[in-house]
Amino acid sequence: MSTVLIGSYPHRLIVPDLPAPAEYLPLLQQMHESGWYSNFGPLVRRLEGELLRTFGATEESCVTCCNATAGLSAALLATGRTGQVLLPAYTFPASLGAVRAAGMTPVVADVDAESWTLAKDRLDGALAETGASVVMLVAPFGMRRDWKAELAICRKRGVAVVIDNASGLGGQRPAQGYGEETFEVFSMHATKPFAVGEGGVIFAHRAHDAALRAALNFALNSYDKTEGPAWGFNGKMSEFHAAIGLVQLTRIGDMVDRRQAFAAVYRDRLVQYPEIVCPQDTTCATWQAFPVLLPSAMAAEGFIETAAAAGVEIRRYYRPSLSRWPETRCFEACPVAEDLAERMCVLPVRALSSGPESNEIPDLVLETIDRTLTRH
Numbered sequence: 001m002s003t004v005l006i007g008s009y010p011h012r013l014i015v016p017d018l019p020a021p022a023e024y025l026p027l028l029q030q031m032h033e034s035g036w037y038s039n040f041g042p043l044v045r046r047l048e049g050e051l052l053r054t055f056g057a058t059e060e061s062c063v064t065c066c067n068a069t070a071g072l073s074a075a076l077l078a079t080g081r082t083g084q085v086l087l088p089a090y091t092f093p094a095s096l097g098a099v100r101a102a103g104m105t106p107v108v109a110d111v112d113a114e115s116w117t118l119a120k121d122r123l124d125g126a127l128a129e130t131g132a133s134v135v136m137l138v139a140p141f142g143m144r145r146d147w148k149a150e151l152a153i154c155r156k157r158g159v160a161v162v163i164d165n166a167s168g169l170g171g172q173r174p175a176q177g178y179g180e181e182t183f184e185v186f187s188m189h190a191t192k193p194f195a196v197g198e199g200g201v202i203f204a205h206r207a208h209d210a211a212l213r214a215a216l217n218f219a220l221n222s223y224d225k226t227e228g229p230a231w232g233f234n235g236k237m238s239e240f241h242a243a244i245g246l247v248q249l250t251r252i253g254d255m256v257d258r259r260q261a262f263a264a265v266y267r268d269r270l271v272q273y274p275e276i277v278c279p280q281d282t283t284c285a286t287w288q289a290f291p292v293l294l295p296s297a298m299a300a301e302g303f304i305e306t307a308a309a310a311g312v313e314i315r316r317y318y319r320p321s322l323s324r325w326p327e328t329r330c331f332e333a334c335p336v337a338e339d340l341a342e343r344m345c346v347l348p349v350r351a352l353s354s355g356p357e358s359n360e361i362p363d364l365v366l367e368t369i370d371r372t373l374t375r376h
């Protein structure tokens with residue numbers, strides 16, 4: 001266990017990167033004058049419009065929410081399905097909590113050792129056996145996938161899909177969208193690259209727009225109709241957060257370029273350690289943090305301790321595997337997810353492409369890796 005306290009790292013794993021208040025003050029002033037603070041107000045509608053223009057596909061709609069976990073629950077309600085939701089064991093516990101909060105039953109399956117996702121090979125069998133009506137696919141570390149094979153299996157079985165791509169906002173999305181029965185959910189939490197403090201956004205076919213808004217607003221507009229959820233909760237984004245989001249949207253392109261360049265430094269320097277696995281396409285994510293898979297749990301533990309002593313905060317991620325979470329039904333044993341959870345470490349990424357810190361952190365991390373691997 002690390003003896004260094006989280007607040008005391010010279011280089012924390014994540015440093016929130018939000019605009020200065022002066023930049024969104026004029027928007028807050030507008031909000032105050034309009035007297036409209038929530039309930040899909042003008043700033044939220046503007047943010048949704050601009051997010052849709054920037055990241056949306058034809059026929060899609062974009063609905064903001066108070067955080068990604070609420071967005072996942074709202075998407076699940078908007079599918080109109082009930083019962084079991086199949087999801088991967090290798091994810092953040094929010095995926096699991098969102099299923100429970102939507103009144104559905106999570107069933108956990110193992111992931112693929114190469115893609116770290118619920119890949120097509122086990123999906124078909126797991127759907128046949130569980131009879132799940134929804135699949136939650138998770139894009140680990142916000143890494144983009146086309147999901148074509150997985151979506152085809154779900155379509156064939158009439159299963160709706162909710163994609164948890166919480167840390168991926170700001171990256172490319174497919175120009176054609178994902179089709180009618182697929183929802184993609186992103187987070188704007190302070191620790192994500194597109195940060196507003198607390199927030200989230202759902203992209204889905206526009207046929208689901210009203211159902212999503214109803215789910216996020218107590219089902220006030222749908223409870224007595226045949227369409228849309230019969231109940232909902234309060235999952236709306238406030239105008240305050242939308243104001244920050246509108247400014248963040250003007251910064252995100254540059255931030256993502258810099259974060260990807262930062263990740264590429266890790267990738268290029270890690271080539272000399274064939275026992276370490278890391279993503280090779282550094283343009284496939286916005287990198288809330290950069291994942292590296294150490295050769296053993298002991299090496300991961302040693303790496304974290306040595307890095308802490310050098311002043312760098314590194315953490316295991318998606319740990320423990322959901323298969324180890326209390327009261328969770330597993331479709332199967334999950335040895336891959338459990339192994340990944342013990343060996344996967346995430347490295348700090350900054351939106352810097354030059355300056356002292358941009359070399360200092362990778363230098364310290366690489367020195368630490370070198371010392372760790374010679375010792376284990």
Ligand SMILES: *Cc1c(COP(=O)(O)O)cnc(C)c1O
Nearest residue numbers: 067068069092094166167187189
């Ligand atoms: C961050 C994260 C969430 C939770 O997002 P919130 O906006 O904090 O609710 C869910 N799933 C994954 C994979 C995440 O990384």
